[in-house]
Amino acid sequence: MTSLGAGPEPATRRGRSRPAGWLRGNVPGAAGALIVAGMVALAVVGPLVWGEAAARIDAAAILQGSSSEHPLGTDNLGRDLLARVLVAARYSLLLALAATLVGASAGVVLGTLPSVLPRRAARLATGTVNALVAFPGLLLAMFTAVVTGLGARGAVLGIGVAIAPGFARLTQTLAATVAGSDYVAAARMLGVSRRRVLTRHVLPNIAEPLILNLTQAFGGALLGLAGMSFLGLGVQPPQFDWGRLLFDGFPRIYLTPEVALGPAAAIALAGIGFNLLGDALARAAARTPAVGERPPPPPATGPAGEPDPGAVLEVRDLTVSFPGGLTPVRGLSLTAAPGEIVGLVGESGSGKSLTAAAIGGLVPYPGTVAYTALRLGGRDVATLPDRELGTELAMVFQDPLAALNPALKVGGQLAEVAVVHEDAGRAEARRRAVDRLGRVHLPEPGEVAGRHPHELSGGMRQRAVIAMGLMGTPRLIIADEPTTALDVTVQRQILRLLREVADETGAATLFISHDIAVVGELCDRVVVMYAGRVVEELPAGRLAAGAAHPYTKALIASLPDLDTDRSQPLAGIPGTQPAPARVGPGCAFAPRCALATERCESERPELAAHGGDGRRVACWEVK
Template identity: 70%
Template structure:
């Protein structure tokens, strides 16, 4: 409100809206009798001291009628806006929660309605519904709906891709609940701001329908009807028509000005402040590892056009083991984790020879059973906890939802466990914090809360996707310590995704190095500093400065850039940046053993020391 009152547009618009609302309240009681009083001797008079806007053909005072008609005019506009906004919200939100084909059908219908002229749509609906106020209200509502649906679709699409919506789908939350609890609350602000402007448009449009004779019919009257009655005298007594016209213009302008000012205010405040694809299984005939928490064989993620950002990776995680997955941005680390969790967005396709979690082959499960297993046995911690938590819901409520959905717990028991989990991750005063929203938490506390959500069940696997990137060093150390303790206490395996070699060296037992969608080396963390065999791994380690680094020398760096997924080629993807590349590197090296618990994919592994180019 303060921002609104700081702009001339906001002040003027607010004054006009306030005047309209006040007149709607007091108009009929004060001027209603005068507006209905018939005086045949004073019929069709022009403006005078007694009748400032003149009189109509029955001698009724036009000014009194304009003032008394404020309530009815505003009421009709509000009803039309409610119909238009309600229908628009429904059509706009549905594509974000419906299956693809149904979503396309709804989107196509909205596009067709948007292309149809709004006035013709309103007139057609009014004629079909019957002349009068009811038909006009329905007509204006139908005319408002397509544009509002398009706006809502755009807003909902930006929210539908958020991590907390994907998590809700993974939990099996019903579509209507996703729409009402996760999508609508998070687009409420821009929607409400636009409602104000739509109300102004609806008021003017409603008056237009009555002016054309398709709206309010005698003996009822609104501003449009009064304008229609005075239009025939505009050349003789123009004031009789200008009175209702001025009321329409000022009221409509007021609502539009308030809407514009609110939108600008919200923009300033903001400035300061795919469906999962089913796995196509290529069976692996080798015996599965019975002791592994997670076993992945030949996991591949493909997008249309032959783009393959993840190409045949294999991973095995034992109970209590923390494995680091490292590589430059774009190497496929996060997408690999999404593929394991069934969160690859449409139109991505996931294929694998084996994808086993806690001894169960995920590709053999139906959607409901797979979702339940992932929801209880796997916890995902994303890089941005603010995107993982729904800002419209309390933190405790989001934790409790896991217990109610997957464990069938009652609300009281689920809430008690949510508080206990917050306490377990060392959030102070968990009873109070559980009732707060995510924006009331610090960055480190939000990350702890996301970890607590994963601990609501009994996870056997924790996937942490760069959970410390946006945190300061002190909080980063606390989160790393917490992950280590959680893994030790619960016996859960953890896949820790990062591009920070130092963090991985501190936390993990084993390191898997990815480059251009493939695993190029896997080794114990104890061998990382001195025993790495792949040129890329050596370059990553060498690019990390330490206390012995010569301050007078440029920092070590890897020349060139990582190839895009569509440009990786059939040979060694690192060859263009490698000092040892030769003709043989035109053939892709297999991932082969290079010592105990150590594999590497390089034709020159361990043969020559790698010199890392410097800036």
């Protein structure tokens, strides 16, 4: 489990981390950075220092081999080849840059089209990408160069066209993951134009991996352009790049091989340097830190307040945001006491699951998490070692089949928790796994431990996931809609099990659901979320008769019961929840609220105490 940082101001932690000093200890990356820096410096000063020597014609030194005056020999006009290799660095790198930008631009456009086009057009774009990827890149580059004309321009376009399919495939893959996100679906439902969806929601979320890929693509473009010039399809005299110099020196390679050695070494060195640097950057920006490595928290310059001695979980001012002005969770604060089950309820898209992900350090890239305090057992989560956090925090997800590895047996997966986090022996870990499966009332736990997840029913898999959380000594259990995919009978069994686990272990439980009836039955306290904010907090026993916020009342009123008149339409809440990027300055529920006033539209109410017994409400109209 990855921890989050904290500080006096809201601490910030990205959904992925880039450790400081990313070249430290990375010899290949450092070598690549050094080579690239040298090549860039050479491109800047080369023509200024050696430009005159590279252009000087000497009829007395035509086609000479290596000498003290000309270490790499001379060409057919007596010009010094070492000077020409050094001077050619600028033109070679500029051409490679141009080809990379052409390929990247075309690839990004082609790759993002399937995520915003209608279905048939998206299929056509996807088919085009697949066809281009299957076509050999060198042949594509040569064909383009011949069609557009020999020379530097044709070579740049040819290599750009050859690079584009790879960028398109990468972009398409990245964009597909973003296009399936709830905030993109919400934007489409709200009628946001395809162009705006692309530029505001899709591209900002995939920009970083594409930029990192540019470095490696640059190295490939450099090698490709050199190959085009070597084949006579690229740079033409009197211009010259490294590939052209290699082409001119190749006929003499058997008599004076040094004339081809210089440009060949420059091409190889530059290509290796850019590829090593690109690989180092990609590793540094990897979404999952290396094993045993944890990103350092932001520096603290003052206290974030005294810990609540009666709280297992303490969250203050939690905010989760994404590029493009999307803030699905806004300033959330909550606590959970030992043995207490706190229900987090709200419509889909209200920020419940992202709240759980932020507490567990699982917010997906490129999300940013900020908070004033995030404590588990009174200790800042950032200070907890990974091994300790992995045993004190357990998470139960909605889909147990996705939470369990289908290739491994259930018992082995449970035992792995004890082996990794507590250094238990395999025999002891296996015994404990069988014991925990028995504790969650699975019949014949020894036999269940020897089965694969697909051999268990949905309810049995969910019990196995809960048992996995009990392999350690959890102080906090986060259950993210653990009963949504189960039938009513199994759902009740799982709810009873969660209550039993909380009572027996004393662990606090954060139970997340969109079903307010389930929350009211299971939980001790209910926290109601709307549009990323807490709008009401009250004891579960007061939920039916004591709810004060209009949104909570509307949720309760929408629940059918045995007395509901089946001849009438089911009660509902008019309107829709605003998208994270469209929450205004006032109360987010105001457009759907019958009690809303002008003040509600312009001024956001803060969560304030209401009545007694710990109730809090964020509403101007609740007195």
